[in-house]
Amino acid sequence: MTTERRPTPRALSTQLDLNLLRIFAAVHRFRQVTAAASELGMTPSAVSNALARLRTHCDDKLFVRTQRGVVPTAFATRLAESVQGGLELFNAGLQAKDAVFTPASCSRMFRINLADVGQMLMIGEIVSQLARQAPDVTIRTADYAVIEAEQALVSGDLDLAVGYIPNIGKSLHSRKITSETYVCVVARSSRRHAKGVSLKGYFEGTHIRYSPKAVSLSRLNVEVDRVFQKAGHRQHVVLEAAHSFGLSAIVANSNYILTVPSRLAAHYARISPVSVHPLPFRLASFDISLYWHAREQQDPAHQWFRQLFVDAIRAGTE
Numbered sequence: 001m002t003t004e005r006r007p008t009p010r011a012l013s014t015q016l017d018l019n020l021l022r023i024f025a026a027v028h029r030f031r032q033v034t035a036a037a038s039e040l041g042m043t044p045s046a047v048s049n050a051l052a053r054l055r056t057h058c059d060d061k062l063f064v065r066t067q068r069g070v071v072p073t074a075f076a077t078r079l080a081e082s083v084q085g086g087l088e089l090f091n092a093g094l095q096a097k098d099a100v101f102t103p104a105s106c107s108r109m110f111r112i113n114l115a116d117v118g119q120m121l122m123i124g125e126i127v128s129q130l131a132r133q134a135p136d137v138t139i140r141t142a143d144y145a146v147i148e149a150e151q152a153l154v155s156g157d158l159d160l161a162v163g164y165i166p167n168i169g170k171s172l173h174s175r176k177i178t179s180e181t182y183v184c185v186v187a188r189s190s191r192r193h194a195k196g197v198s199l200k201g202y203f204e205g206t207h208i209r210y211s212p213k214a215v216s217l218s219r220l221n222v223e224v225d226r227v228f229q230k231a232g233h234r235q236h237v238v239l240e241a242a243h244s245f246g247l248s249a250i251v252a253n254s255n256y257i258l259t260v261p262s263r264l265a266a267h268y269a270r271i272s273p274v275s276v277h278p279l280p281f282r283l284a285s286f287d288i289s290l291y292w293h294a295r296e297q298q299d300p301a302h303q304w305f306r307q308l309f310v311d312a313i314r315a316g317t318e
Contacts, residue, residue, distance in 0.1 A: 021083050023050045024062070028080045032069035101300035103134035110305055113142045113149040114162040115212040117244040117264050122162070125312040133308070145213040153293045159302065160309070161291040164219075173297055174289045175306065177313045181285045182220055183265045185251055185258040188273040192255055199280040201257075203233045208247060208258040209240045219286065224259065227281055248272035288313075 026036035027047065037047045055062055058079070063070035072080065114122065119141050130137050144152055150165055152158040153172060168174060184202070186193040193201060211221060228235045238256060241247055248268035251258050260268075265276040290309060296302040 017053070020050050020054045020057070022087065023047055024054055024076075025080065025083050025087055027051065027063060027070065028072055028076065028083075030069075031071065035069075101304060103137070103304055105136075106134050106301050106304075107136040108301055109138045109140055110159045111140045111142060111157070112160045112162065113144050113152065113158050115143070115244075117212065117261075118162050120244065121263055121267060122313055125315065126309060129308055129312055137305070143213065150291075153291060156293070156295075159292065159296065160306070163288060163291075164286060165289075165291055168291065171294050172291055173294060174291045175310060177288045177290055177310055179285045179287055180261045180263065182259055182279055182283050183262045184277045184279055185248065185260060185265050185268055185274050186256075186277065187252050187254060188275045189252075190255055190275075193257070193275070193277070196277040197257060197280055202280050203228065203231060205257045206236050206238050206255065208250065208256050209235075209237050210244060210247065210258065210260050211240055212242055212244070220259070220283070223283055248274050 023036065023040060023042075026039050027033060030036045030039065033047050033051075034044050037044045040047065042050075051062060058075065060075045061073055062076040062079075063072055123139065123141065127139065130139070142149075142152070142158060144158070144161075146163070146165055149158060149161040149163075150168065150172065153161055154169070162177070165172070165174070184193075184197045186197060192205075197205070209221065224235065239250070244260070244264060247258055247260075249272055250256065251268070252272045252274050259279065262276070268274050269276050290306060292302065292306065
């Protein structure tokens, strides 16, 4: 004959109604079932039934009746400290959720994925805004490839990603920051492109190809390749660059053609003797968006930072 083995507290822990802990804490505090029931807005019988269920879970009497009420067992005394601490942490979490968020009191690091060009053109204004609004907030930039960035947002290794993520999963949210177009950058001293870059000059020219991994420019390269193939030409690429730094100096001292987003081209024109011209063929504009995971959607600090980010970038494009 076999006897049914009684479940242990560990085995039952995942089945425990956490409301029982509130009842346990109240009885332990008042040392009376009736007083605890009044505090909790329950009937004494409902409290007694709850304690009976908790006794089964804990395999302990928990409270012993006396003429004045109840006294806790040694196990209940040890348990009460943990239960009270857990309830206090839970209540503190609820209060923190309801607290009014103020940037000036925020102390947090935001991890952002963006290309080197994004860091060069965007982060400066954002850091300036943080110095005025939230001096204890810091930024850490990262340089993941597009697929890696999406995975890092899901895992929590990133707070935000800037650029273009095609076919984003259901767990991600996005917000368009701005639209961009592609243009040509050539040396200001170039006689070959003094009046702009013609279609013939583009086909026959020598090119620098900007291919960062953090922001997807694969569509640009694919479409440029398609234009060349359709015309029966092959693009002559002298340099395929993963980073934007130094490219304007290379272009300024050569006859090379560099195709990049217009904001980066405008920056190059400010720091180097280069000229910016439209592409000699039509390419669709593209969106630059901000991406984040659904778990951050309602977080006040994250909401504030997203708005600050978008406002700063849009102000820089006006």
